[in-house]
Amino acid sequence: MADYKEAPLATRPRTLDPNDYFNLSQEKRRADEERAALRANLKRQYLTQLNNPSRTELIEDPALTRWVYARANPFPHFRPTFKTSLLGIVFGVVPLVTLYYIFKTDRDRKEAQIKAGTRDRKFNLAY
């Protein structure tokens, strides 16, 4: 297992991660405790609302609201740069233009063949 190489974009198993064995320090421990404190606070808020016997409405999740809002409103933070312009051209303009040219030349070729009488038009719809 020493030569285990994880797939690109996948994670390494925790038992093979050297940081779990070597880079343990007081700061890391304190950071983990701060994160646990944040998590516990959120848990307390949620459970208070959940177990409230006089609650009639749904429990609103502000993190979900923020996520939906962020995904639905990227335009205020959009700025035309080299990268965004390139992406826009590659995904918006290039397919349109190439498909137009492909279809136009193909149909023009077929039309020329029909006019010259060389096209095989044996398809019969009725019989």
Place this chain on the structure above:
Amino acid sequence: MAGVGFRRWAQTLTKGRGVGISALLSGARAASGASKDSLPGPYPTTPAERAAAAKKYNLRVEDYEPYPDNGQGFGDYPKLPDRSQHERDPWYQWDHPDLRRNWGEPMHWNFDMYIRNRVDTSPTPVSWNSMCKQLFGFIGFMLFMFYIGEVFPAYQPVVSPAQERSDELFM
């Protein structure tokens, strides 16, 4: 969202007073729901803005890392590690067990991609090199054998000499 809008329309119109209609036309919102400062905003430039954004998203200031400001529309949304929900502890008591997520926890930008029905970034049981060798080895071997089969076909149709001669005429 549309349901809320229609309800407001109906309420202000049925009130019938000028105050209701003018409130609707002036664009004033009710004080309920998420307030403006709890929603995502622009990229934070000063350390004070970063601290406020970290607090808004329930992250530690050291953990909060916004997406780089390259104009792609992220704003101040935090860049969380690209880990799928498959990797989360299946035995912990999550608030939402099927999503393996707690209430209020900041959601990854691509959360809907990382749910348990979709992309899985958990560690593979076999290493990447081994998987590549097995897959491409098998495909390569099969392609090679089919090519050999085309060059040296094993099954020839058995036909008598008389039938072969008459077949040639009607080719």
